[in-house]
Amino acid sequence: MSPACLAAGPSLDFGVSIPPTARMEIRDPAVFLDYLASTHQRTRRLLPLIPPDDIEWAPKAGWFSLGGIVRHLAGIERFMYAETVCGRPSAYPGHGRDLADGLDGVIAYYDRLHAESRALFAALTPEQFAGRTTTPGGATITTWKWLRAMFEHEAHHRGQLYLMLALRGVETPPIYGLTAEEVEARSRRA
Numbered sequence: 809m810s811p812a813c814l815a816a817g818p819s820l821d822f823g824v825s826i827p828p829t830a831r832m833e834i835r836d837p838a839v840f841l842d843y844l845a846s847t848h849q850r851t852r853r854l855l856p857l858i859p860p861d862d863i864e865w866a867p868k869a870g871w872f873s874l875g876g877i878v879r880h881l882a883g884i885e886r887f888m889y890a891e892t893v894c895g896r897p898s899a900y901p902g903h904g905r906d907l908a909d910g911l912d913g914v915i916a917y918y919d920r921l922h923a924e925s926r927a928l929f930a931a932l933t934p935e936q937f938a939g940r941t942t943t944p945g946g947a948t949i950t951t952w953k954w955l956r957a958m959f960e961h962e963a964h965h966r967g968q969l970y971l972m973l974a975l976r977g978v979e980t981p982p983i984y985g986l987t988a989e990e991v992e993a994r995s996r997r998a
C-alpha cells in the first residue's frame with residue numbers, strides 16, 4: 809500500500825491506517841455476508857482440485873492432511889464462530905476422518921456446515937454485530953471483530969491448501985485473476 813493510501817484514514821490501535829469506508833464495512837451484517845460469500849468461494853473452488861487419493865495426504869506426519877484442513881475450516885466456522893456469536897459455547901468437534909471421509913464426503917461436510925453457518929450469521933442483528941462474544945479462551949471481544957478474525961483464519965489455511973496442492977503437482981487458480989508473474993509483467997519498472 810502506498811504512503812498516500814496509508815494517509816487516507818486515521819491510525820487505528822494496531823498502527824495501520826484504513827480508509828473510513830473499509831473500517832465501516834465489516835460492522836455491517838449485509839456487507840459481511842457479501843464478503844463471506846466471495847472469500848468462501850475462493851476457498852471452495854480449490855476443493856474439487858484435490859486428487860481423491862490425496863485427500864488424507866499430509867506434508868509430514870502429524871500435520872493437517874488436505875481433508876483435515878477442509879474439515880477444520882468447516883468445523884471452526886460452524887461450531888466455534890457461529891456458535892459463539894450466537895451466545896453459546898464453542899462446540900468444535902476437531903477435524904478427524906470420523907467427521908467426513910473421502911473427497912466427496914469432505915466436500916459435502918464443508919458445504920453443509922457452511923450453509924448452516926451462513927444462515928446463523930444472516931440471522932444476527934446489527935445490535936448483535938456491535939455486541940460482545942465470549943471466545944473459547946474466556947475473553948470477550950466485539951462480535952464483528954471476532955468475525956473479522958475468521959477471514960484471516962480462513963486465508964491462513966487457504967494458503968496451506970495452495971502450497972499442499974502444489975506439492976502434489978496440482979495447478980491452482982490465481983487468487984485474484986492474475987498470477988504474481990502477470991502482475992509483475994503489468995507493473996511499472998522502478
Ligand code: NI
Pocket residue numbers: 880961965
Ligand atoms: Ni486453524
